[in-house]
Amino acid sequence: MPELEVQPTGLLYEGKAKSVYTTADQNELLVVYRDDMTAFNGGKHDIIANKGHLNARACKLFMTMLEEAGVATHFIRMVSETSMLVRKLHMIPLEIIVRNIAAGSLIVRYPFVEGQPLEPPTVTFDYKSDERGDPMIIPEFILALGIATAEELTLMRKTALQINTILKAFFDQSGIMLVDFKLEFGRSNGAIYLGDEISMDSMRLWDKETHESFDKDVYRLGKGDVIHAYTTLLDRILPLERRSS
Ligand code: C5P
Numbered sequence: 632m633p634e635l636e637v638q639p640t641g642l643l644y645e646g647k648a649k650s651v652y653t654t655a656d657q658n659e660l661l662v663v664y665r666d667d668m669t670a671f672n673g674g675k676h677d678i679i680a681n682k683g684h685l686n687a688r689a690c691k692l693f694m695t696m697l698e699e700a701g702v703a704t705h706f707i708r709m710v711s712e713t714s715m716l717v718r719k720l721h722m723i724p725l726e727i728i729v730r731n732i733a734a735g736s737l738i739v740r741y742p743f744v745e746g747q748p749l750e751p752p753t754v755t756f757d758y759k760s761d762e763r764g765d766p767m768i769i770p771e772f773i774l775a776l777g778i779a780t781a782e783e784l785t786l787m788r789k790t791a792l793q794i795n796t797i798l799k800a801f802f803d804q805s806g807i808m809l810v811d812f813k814l815e816f817g818r819s820n821g822a823i824y825l826g827d828e829i830s831m832d833s834m835r836l837w838d839k840e841t842h843e844s845f846d847k848d849v850y851r852l853g854k855g856d857v858i859h860a861y862t863t864l865l866d867r868i869l870p871l872e873r874r875s876s
Contacts, residue, residue, distance in 0.1 A: 637661055637710045647673060648832060654716070659707065663714045670851040672761055683713045685861040686830035691715065692872055693798065693829040700797050702790060704825040705817065720817025720826045723779050724759040725768070727787055729795045730811040734835055746842065752795055754788050786823055787816050802836065805867040807845065810835035831861050
């Protein structure tokens with residue numbers, strides 16, 4: 632790892648695409664975005680140069696935008712092009728999925744047609760467990776398992792919809808549809824924060840006119856050059872960054 636202004640003190644967790652390090656401050660972690668790209672629960676894996684940098688850049692943009700809109704996120708600041716300092720959270724093992732348009736697992740599992748609008752947008756929960764294949768989980772099971780309280784579920788659902796409104800409006804300015812995305816939340820000092828990442832790896836983004844993908848589906852489905860897709864997306868949205876802040 633290059634010499635960083637914040638020095639990692641130990642490796643806390645090695646994820647599929649990010650490494651999380653402890654720092655001298657026990658309340659802060661260093662998240663390093665690697666160039667690993669995986670899909671299908673690790674079944675497909677490649678190292679793709681520059682991918683970590685592009686996702687870190689995108690995540691910084693979205694986290695900053697959400698903070699400014701009043702959403703509590705774990706993001707503190709960038710440390711390098713591929714690493715960021717974040718608040719340490721106790722992660723809740725749920726993936727909160729917001730969908731505006733039917734795609735992905737939804738059209739495999741249910742008789743939706745790809746591209747069909749979902750009005751109103753849906754919010755569902757997946758139980759985060761690689762060995763169980765991240766199954767969709769109903770609120771009653773979440774409560775019965777003690778994964779989150781009813782109040783926390785209500786807050787996560789409300790925040791997910793608020794984030795959807797903000798991001799949808801942002802992408803709309805550059806002719807991009809926010810099809811769906813995944814969020815993860817965690818606890819710190821009794822409060823709930825948005826954690827993990829928001830990036831092209833965790834969203835579906837389509838050109839409004841052509842439905843061209845600018846997200847991980849390019850890699851998952853072998854639809855072309857994923858770095859070209861991610862770079863094209865950033866080229867379209869980064870000029871809007873200052874206007875939105
Ligand atoms: O696969 P599925 O259609 O359920 O994914 C919905 C959204 O959640 C997609 O944008 C996908 O990229 C994201 N997702 C994710 N991590 C997962 C599962 C889904 O970022 N483990």
